[in-house]
Amino acid sequence: MTESQTLSVDEILAVLRAVGEATRLRLIALLAESELTVKDATAILGQSQPRVSRHLKLLTEAGVILRFPEGAWVYYRLSDGPRGALARDLVQRMAGEDQVLAADKERFGALRRQKAEEAASYFARRAKxxxxxxxxxxxxxxxxxxxxxxxxxxxxxxxxxxxxxxxxxxxxxxxxxxxxxxxxxxxxxxxxxxxxxxxxxxxxxxxxxxxxxxxxxxxxxxxxxxxxxxxxxxxxxxxxxxxxxxxxxxxxxxxxxxxxxxxxxxxxxxxxxxxxxxxxxxxxxxxxxxxxxxxxxxxxxxxxxxxxxxxxxxxxxxxxxxxxxxxxxxxxxxxx
Incomplete structure (x- = not known):
């Protein structure tokens, strides 16, 4: 492992403080699956947009996730560096049978299916x-x-x-x-x-x-x-x-x-x-x-x-x- 792939003790503690909250743990579990917008995360977590935005801001400031503005939307994903790798490791160690995480995953799947159906409907109308x-x-x-x-x-x-x-x-x-x-x-x-x-x-x-x-x-x-x-x-x-x-x-x-x-x-x-x-x-x-x-x-x-x-x-x-x-x-x- 190279030096650029490692973290200092202070950096590790900063990551752990950032993710050490229930909503933020739920967010990194979702972001380990796919990129998300604030709108997506709000729908999945059932929380207000300001609350979700605040948690995403804290994770971004800690370097755990990255923020990508795109027009009127903003996408978030886990960072590619060692901070993101540490977050992914934490996600892998979470219990798969946890009811809250399982419900989040189910809602995420439903959201994906909804978007896929919207796209399929569009393609059906536009095929010719x-x-x-x-x-x-x-x-x-x-x-x-x-x-x-x-x-x-x-x-x-x-x-x-x-x-x-x-x-x-x-x-x-x-x-x-x-x-x-x-x-x-x-x-x-x-x-x-x-x-x-x-x-x-x-x-x-x-x-x-x-x-x-x-x-x-x-x-x-x-x-x-x-x-x-x-x-x-x-x-x-x-x-x-x-x-x-x-x-x-x-x-x-x-x-x-x-x-x-x-x-x-x-x-x-x-x-x-x-x-x-x-x-x-x-x-x-x-x-x-x-x-x-x-x-x-x-x-x-x-x-x-x-x-x-x-x-x-x-x-x-x-x-x-x-x-x-x-x-x-x-x-x-x-x-x-």
Whole structure:
């Protein structure tokens, strides 16, 4: 353990004083599961917003948690350093059968399900016009050209598209992979995707219903995993990134396409956005934590004649494990 990973006696005592209160212990137990807003924490704990905010402030001042303002919302999560590690250790030592913590976890699960249902309802309403809504930012043709430049011309065996939507990424990269799989939680989206794949004769690709935060695919199975314009709909993007990393073969690549930070609050209500974009630094930290090396970052600003001010960013990362050569199979082979 390096010096930067250790704490002095005074620092340890400061952390213990910060978490040494019932509500704050409940908060770090929740934050060990996922990031939260004050609104989320208030709903789960059944306490007033000022009271919850005060406890979060004390934990932040002690360096136990981090605060990330995002438009009108603020997200909190456990810190990445030794103070956060100490808090996680305390959470792991809490009795799993504790009634208060169990009730908090149950309410947290219900809140997550509610948000997932809201997003699914939105996707169901928007399935047929989803591609059109992407015109709020840089032109699709420009984004797709940047994607093709980023992945290069070399063919690869297997491609996984998380949050496949209308299946556009499966179409775009069809000349590069031997077998393609798209995962999406919306049956309506999958119906559109299947129709599009059939129309374009893409028998080497298929789509499947599933949760991109709990993938039902073998680990280390895909040479390229893409998450295209999905993360900003999620309360916990790190979970999807972790699942994507788990699905990568050694030396495989992860392509993320999403929005840069912006201040268009109306997208929360009108388009079910949970996050107002992602910074280069935030994405770098997440990928470092998953042992993925950043290979390229590309920003695509909006057209000069638009007032939406939405920039699209492409991040390309590579698994640090040593790659193994995988033979390229017959390109006419269908996916099993």
């Amino acid at each position: 016009t989803w591609d059109k809504e992407r015109s709020l930012h840089a032109a699709d043709a420009e984004v797709e050209a940047a994607i093709l430049r980023a992945i290069g011309d070399r063919p690869f065996q297997s491609f996984l598209d998380l949050g496949t939507g209308t299946g556009r990424m499966l179409e775009l990269l069809s000349d590069h992979y031997v077998s393609g799989l798209g995962i999406d939680a919306s049956h309506e989206m999958l119906a559109v995707a299947r129709a599009n794949l059939a129309k374009n004769g893409l028998s080497r690709a298929q789509v499947r219903h599933g949760d991109i935060c709990a993938l039902n695919v073998p680990p280390r199975s895909f040479d390229l995993v893409a998450i295209h314009q999905v993360l900003h709909f999620m309360d916990d993007p790190q979970r999807a990134l972790a699942e994507a990393a788990r699905a990568l073969r050694p030396g495989g690549r992860l392509l993320i396409v999403d929005l840069a930070p912006h201040a268009l609050e109306f997208l929360r209500e009108a388009h079910a956005h949970r996050r107002l974009g992602f910074s280069h630094g935030q994405m770098q930290r997440w990928l470092d934590g998953l042992e993925l090396d950043m290979q390229a970052v590309t920003d695509l600003p909006p057209p000069s004649d638009t007032d939406t001010k939405l920039t699209v960013t492409l991040w390309l990362a590579k698994d640090r494990r040593v790659a193994t050569d995988f033979p390229i199979a017959d390109s006419n082979r269908e996916v099993a």
